[in-house]
Amino acid sequence: MTTNAALLARSVEVSFDGHQVLRGVDVEIASGELVALVGPSGSGKTTLLRVLGGGLAPTAGTVEIDGTDPARCGARGLRPLRRRIGFVHQQLGLVPILRASHNVLVGRIGEHSLLGGLRSVFLPRDPEVLEVHRLLERVGIPEKLFERTDTLSGGQQQRVAIARALYQRPRILLADEPVASVDPARARAVVELLVELAREGGLTLVVSLHDLDLAREFFPRLVGLRDGRVAFDRATSEVDARSFEALYAFAGGDDLLRDGA
Amino acid sequence: MAPDANGARRLRGGAPGRRAAVLLGLVVLALLALAVLDTPASGLVPSASGVEVAKRFLGTALRPALDYQEAHPDFEPFLWKVAKGAWRTVLLAAGGMSLALVFGAVLGVFSSDAWWEDRGGRGARRAARGSVQAALRLVIALMRSVHELLWAVLFLAAFGLTPFAAALAIAIPYGGTLAKVFAEMVDEEPRAAAHALRAMGASRASEYVLGLVPGAMSNVIAYAFYRFECSLRSAAVMGFFGIPTLGYDLQLAWNDLAYREVWTYVYAMTALVLLFEAWSAGLRKRFVA
Numbered sequence: 001m002t003t004n005a006a007l008l009a010r011s012v013e014v015s016f017d018g019h020q021v022l023r024g025v026d027v028e029i030a031s032g033e034l035v036a037l038v039g040p041s042g043s044g045k046t047t048l049l050r051v052l053g054g055g056l057a058p059t060a061g062t063v064e065i066d067g068t069d070p071a072r073c074g075a076r077g078l079r080p081l082r083r084r085i086g087f088v089h090q091q092l093g094l095v096p097i098l099r100a101s102h103n104v105l106v107g108r109i110g111e112h113s114l115l116g117g118l119r120s121v122f123l124p125r126d127p128e129v130l131e132v133h134r135l136l137e138r139v140g141i142p143e144k145l146f147e148r149t150d151t152l153s154g155g156q157q158q159r160v161a162i163a164r165a166l167y168q169r170p171r172i173l174l175a176d177e178p179v180a181s182v183d184p185a186r187a188r189a190v191v192e193l194l195v196e197l198a199r200e201g202g203l204t205l206v207v208s209l210h211d212l213d214l215a216r217e218f219f220p221r222l223v224g225l226r227d228g229r230v231a232f233d234r235a236t237s238e239v240d241a242r243s244f245e246a247l248y249a250f251a252g253g254d255d256l257l258r259d260g261a
Numbered sequence: 262m263a264p265d266a267n268g269a270r271r272l273r274g275g276a277p278g279r280r281a282a283v284l285l286g287l288v289v290l291a292l293l294a295l296a297v298l299d300t301p302a303s304g305l306v307p308s309a310s311g312v313e314v315a316k317r318f319l320g321t322a323l324r325p326a327l328d329y330q331e332a333h334p335d336f337e338p339f340l341w342k343v344a345k346g347a348w349r350t351v352l353l354a355a356g357g358m359s360l361a362l363v364f365g366a367v368l369g370v371f372s373s374d375a376w377w378e379d380r381g382g383r384g385a386r387r388a389a390r391g392s393v394q395a396a397l398r399l400v401i402a403l404m405r406s407v408h409e410l411l412w413a414v415l416f417l418a419a420f421g422l423t424p425f426a427a428a429l430a431i432a433i434p435y436g437g438t439l440a441k442v443f444a445e446m447v448d449e450e451p452r453a454a455a456h457a458l459r460a461m462g463a464s465r466a467s468e469y470v471l472g473l474v475p476g477a478m479s480n481v482i483a484y485a486f487y488r489f490e491c492s493l494r495s496a497a498v499m500g501f502f503g504i505p506t507l508g509y510d511l512q513l514a515w516n517d518l519a520y521r522e523v524w525t526y527v528y529a530m531t532a533l534v535l536l537f538e539a540w541s542a543g544l545r546k547r548f549v550a
Contacts, residue, residue, distance in 0.1 A: 055460045075381075082462035093457025095475050106471055110462025117467045168461050 005064065006031040006172055006204040007052045012061035014047050014228075021047045022058070023228040029206060031171075034198060036215035037208040039225035040248055045208035046090070046176050048225065052206065053085050053174050054078065066171065083110040086165030086203075088175040088194075092157055096150035100141070100160045103149050104132045107167030135163040139193060155182045158190060166197060172204040173197070179211060187211065191218050212244055318520045325528055326521035339522070342510065347529050350506040353424060353496035357431030358489050364404070364432060365439025365485075372397040373444035375455070375473055376465075404437025409495050413502055427499045431492055442484055446477040479545070486541035490534055497530055507533075 007029040014022040022044045029035055029052075037045045050056035051063055054070035062069055070081055086107075094103045105121045105128065112120055120128065136142050139159040144152055149160060158178065165173060175194055179187035191207070195218045198205035209215045215222055215236075222239050224231040224247045232243050307315065328339045336342070370376055377394050380387075412430035420426045447469075455472030463471070474481075500508025507526050514522035 053460060079462040079464070082460060085460070087457070087460045089453065089457055089460075091453040093453040093455075093460075095454045095472065097475050097478070106458065107461065109458055109467050109471060110464075112467065114464060114466040114470060117463070117471065121471065165461075 004031065004067075005029060006033070006066060007206065008062075008064040009048070009052060009058075010062045010064075012048070012051055012058040012063060014044075014051060014056065015059045021228050022051070024061070025225075025228070025230055027052075027223060027230065027233065029204060031204055032202050033221060034195060034205045034219050035207070035221045035223060036219035037206065037223050037225060038210065038212060038215050038247065039231070041210060043225040044228045045210075045225055049087075049174050049176050049206065049208055053087050053172075054081055055087070079110055083168065084171045086168045086170035086173045088158075088161050088165050088173070088178055090176045090178075090180055092161040094149050094157055094161055094164070096148075098149055099146050100136065100144045100149055100152065101129070101132050101146060103160050104135060104163045104167050107164040108169070110168070132163070132167065135166055136160070138166075138197070139163045155186050155190075158182060159193075162190075162194065162197070166201070170203065172206075175205075175207045177208055177210065179209065179214065188214060188217075195219070318523070321520045322524055324521055325524040326519070327525070330517075330519045330521055339525075343507075343525055343529050346505070346507040346510045346526065347533055350493060350496045350500075350508075350530075350533065353427055353431070353499060353504065353506055354489065354492040356424070356428035357435060357496065358485075358492045360428060360432035361435035361439055361488070361492070362485065364436025365443055368397060368401055368436065368440035369443030369447070370469065372401055372440060374448045375450070375452075376469060401437045401440045404433045405441065407434060409434050410498065413499060417502055422503050424504060427496075427502070427504045430499070431495050435488055435492060435495075439485065439488060443477075443481055446480045446484070447473050450476045483545050486537075486545065489541070490537055493533055493537060494530075 005028045007027070009025050009027045012022055012025045013020065025044070025048060027048070037048060039045055047056065051058050052065070054063070054065055057071055062071070065081055066084065068077075068081055070078055073081055095106065098106075101124075102121050105124055108120060109117045124132070133142065133145055136145055136159075139162050141152075141156050141159050144156060144160070149157060152160065158181065162175075162178075173194070178190050178194060182190060191209070191214045194205060194207060197203070207215075207219070216239075220236055221234070222236050223233045224239070224243065226247050231247050232239060326339065329336065337345075372394060374394075377390050380390065382390075409431050412433050413427060416426035416430050450473045452473075454476070455468050458468045458472040496504075497506050497508040497511075500506040500510065501512055503509060507530050511523055511526040511530075514520075514526060
């Protein structure tokens with residue numbers, strides 16, 4: 001339509017089984033921007049990320065990824081669109097019994113047919129192996145190249161997932177609570193790594209975080225979500241303490257029961 | 262939330278009256294079976310000649326034949342014949358199992374929930390997919406519910422006494438069982454990896470093969486090996502229909518009252534299964550560790 005936004009959500013609403021998780025969200029994220037989604041758990045951060053990544057169709061409203069509405073692509077058009085988006089899931093979604101190198105190679109599965117994909121993962125060509133090695137080096141675990149993924153620690157597995165997302169050569173990188181499963185000391189390093197990688201590659205980066213300090217330290221723009229609505233959307237320097245307090249203020253037992261969406 | 266009567270019943274797993282009824286039904290069935298089968302059977306008390314045969318047969322258990330009990334100058338050496346019988350048993354088992362693996366893999370994929378779930382679409386397409394899956398599951402149930410010996414009877418009547426008919430007789434029920442078990446194993450797999458692959462633009466087939474199959478693979482391989490062991494036994498039994506396997510040799514030796522030769526075939530069969538077991542245990546260890 002109009003914008004050169006990398007990601008655009010217009011009046012997006014999402015309901016699961018009659019329970020409304022997003023209630024009219026408008027967000028526009030320019031190409032190359034670094035944005036953190038903040039808010040209490042259950043506020044709709046994960047759902048918004050999934051909608052922005054084209055993995056979940058909104059119940060109402062529209063989404064655009066690089067100017068394309070995933071709802072209008074059909075199943076076939078959706079695949080090339082999804083290739084442009086690297087997604088680091090909270091559960092990582094690695095294949096446990098494969099080696100770290102295999103899991104990274106899986107990153108380009110979207111470019112291949114089934115047989116081509118099997119070839120690229122299990123019989124990678126030299127340049128592909130070199131690139132995987134370089135990426136694992138970049139995320140800090142080069143020595144784990146040939147180790148089985150389920151023998152790695154949670155933090156190391158997360159780095160494999162990040163390397164996989166980068167191997168995909170995405171234009172947009174989305175990460176859902178990337179520090180949920182690592183200890184606080186490592187959390188900072190992970191967020192720092194994501195931001196560095198996005199800057200190096202000129203990627204658009206959107207990360208959901210419930211750690212406000214990390215969000216403030218590394219991201220120039222914050223989008224606060226509360227109860228499925230955008231509470232604020234501002235440059236980090238303009239978000240004051242009152243806004244954060246309001247974001248996390250106790251809203252009553254009703255909210256707690258509906259948590260976890 | 263206060264526990265209501267319904268919740269409590271669900272926790273116990275069904276209505277108490279129904280469980281009692283099922284239990285009672287099973288007991289009645291067991292009593293009926295015993296009555297119809299004439300148990301304790303007077304027939305189980307062996308005749309004098311029966312005791313004699315059993316004694317002679319069991320008496321030779323520790324002295325398996327290493328040569329023909331009655332010399333046949335024109336025959337091939339006895340142990341060579343045993344080895345050939347064992348080899349043919351392995352061949353028939355492998356032939357049946359290879360076909361069964363193809364049936365099992367193809368039907369397993371397309372009958373699994375994982376293949377069909379999250380496809381979206383409207384009611385009509387959804388219903389069409391549902392009926393394809395249901396039809397495949399029915400085919401699998403039909404394949405499984407007829408024993409390989411019954412398939413053998415059918416095929417031998419239809420095609421005559423060919424080794425391929427015997428292999429097919431093994432492949433059909435085995436293929437059905439493999440399909441059912443493979444599908445269940447894949448459906449048990451967590452979906453996180455498959456969903457991540459889908460989110461990066463993987464095709465449905467890639468998502469399935471790379472996201473779900475690797476996790477299920479060690480179980481699938483272990484089960485396939487177990488079925489191979491079963492197929493060795495089934496292949497031997499095909500000898501009773503005249504297919505030249507250890508079972509065939511064993512039957513002829515028995516008819517000749519050559520009990521020591523019978524024991525040789527029994528031990529050959531045992532050795533085959535044990536050898537196979539040792540080999541598959543080694544392979545499994547490599548896959549699981």
